[in-house]
Amino acid sequence: MWAVYADDEFWRSQMSWFFPDRSRVRAGVHPHDWAGRPLLIEPGVRALRQIEPLWRQMSILCDETHPPEVVATRTIELLARWVGMVLPTFLSVENGQHDTQPPWRPIDGRLTDPAAIGHIGDAIRMLRDRMAEPWTVGTLAREVSLSRTHLTRMFLLYAGAPPMRFLTEIRLTEFTRLIEETDMSVARAANAAGWDDPRVASNWFQRRLGVTPTQYRLAPHPFLEERVARRTGEDEPTG
Structure with missing residues (x-):
């Protein structure tokens, strides 16, 4: 499962372009209907595996190292590719049955070297399974018997980010999960995700979500809280 947090104004404006025919979109999904x-x-899992590098590239764009024009145009490009891959899930049942194969094809996406893909797969599994270790590009390269340069090149091609940036994303995802799903302190959650300094974890979290971990815990899902409160009120017996 992926949890995607998008700017409200940006989401509405882009989805309006992607779905010009409101009647073909699932109820409540079109930006004119979305509450x-x-x-x-x-x-599906297969689609999630395909779009994971797109989301990772989008998240990297927001690390304040790119000009705003580059961030805007690249984000729109990646978002459009993502929508194209999962288009049927946005359409109504009747319309979602037509033309489910996305028209876009990657130029450099062919898997021409199975051995190299195997090495990258091993490296990704190591980072996910052992994210708390003090990894460097050198130590990871030695683990999978590749040069640092070749490892980085292969990560950029198949994972969408350099090895250590990929590791940061893995750690950030786990840190966010711990903040949302457990009562661990920020320091313990940061340590469990692989950061010795909780300030580093909090900084990445705030870059991603716009609030600190503590602020997020106070109001993680305001719309859901409103809905739960409303339903609770409706379920209460009336005299």
């Missing part, structure tokens, strides 16, 4: 609450879509 701002979280949306759950189920594109």
